[in-house]
Amino acid sequence: xxxxxxxxxxxxxxxxxxxxxxxxxxxxxxxxxxxxxxxxxxxxxxxxxxxxxxxxxxxxxxxxxxxxxxxxxxxxxxxxxxxxxxxxxxxxxxxxxxxxxxxxxxxxxxxxxxxxxxxxxxxxxxxxxxxxxxxxxxxxxxxxxxxxxxxxxxxxxxxxxxxxxxxxxxxxxxxxxxxxxxxxxxxxxxxxxxxxxx
Numbered sequence: 037x038x039x040x041x042x043x044x045x046x047x048x049x050x051x052x053x054x055x056x057x058x059x060x061x062x063x064x065x066x067x068x069x070x071x072x073x074x075x076x077x078x079x080x081x082x083x084x085x086x087x088x089x090x091x092x093x094x095x096x097x098x099x100x101x102x103x104x105x106x107x108x109x110x111x112x113x114x115x116x117x118x119x120x121x122x123x124x125x126x127x128x129x130x131x132x133x134x135x136x137x138x139x140x141x142x143x144x145x146x147x148x149x150x151x152x153x154x155x156x157x158x159x160x161x162x163x164x165x166x167x168x169x170x171x172x173x174x175x176x177x178x179x180x181x182x183x184x185x186x187x188x189x190x191x192x193x194x195x196x197x198x199x200x201x202x203x204x205x206x207x208x209x210x211x212x213x214x215x216x217x218x219x220x221x222x223x224x225x226x227x228x229x230x231x232x233x234x
Contacts, residue, residue: 038066040186072085
């Protein structure tokens with residue numbers, strides 16, 4: 037699974053996302069717009085981000101991109117399914133959404149030693165494509181079966197712009213039981229990515 041961070045402001049949040057994404061077995065993170073990355077444009081390390089990521093950036097692919105919208109257009113051409121995390125009138129509950137990915141991942145990782153031990157999840161996509169087990173499918177009753185997914189997370193205050201939400205295959209939100217209407221961006225990402233991937 038690819039992760040797209042669009043205009044996140046906090047280096048600590050981005051570092052936490054890196055750490056969680058690595059633990060969940062994600063493949064790559066795109067830092068778009070003003071989102072800080074592990075290295076700035078002068079290749080200097082971002083100390084706050086690296087303190088929060090605890091070295092996770094060494095085990096994840098990452099790239100600094102100007103436009104998330106252009107990136108999403110390109111990924112859709114490559115048959116990626118775009119999942120946006122946002123509270124929206126078109127969103128559905130994360131817990132009502134069946135990605136069907138977790139069972140496929142478990143099949144590939146049933147014998148962890150055969151697929152590289154604890155890092156098996158991080159490399160699921162390449163062997164899966166070779167074996168042809170993850171085929172692009174239809175969206176029916178909120179059930180998506182596809183070989184490629186990209187999860188989009190937006191700004192801590194303003195969320196995701198309509199230009200991105202209009203291009204998403206599904207808009208997912210985390211139901212809130214308390215009086216607060218939202219979660220910290222990195223916390224929401226952690227809930228979502230582990231629910232989807234495991």
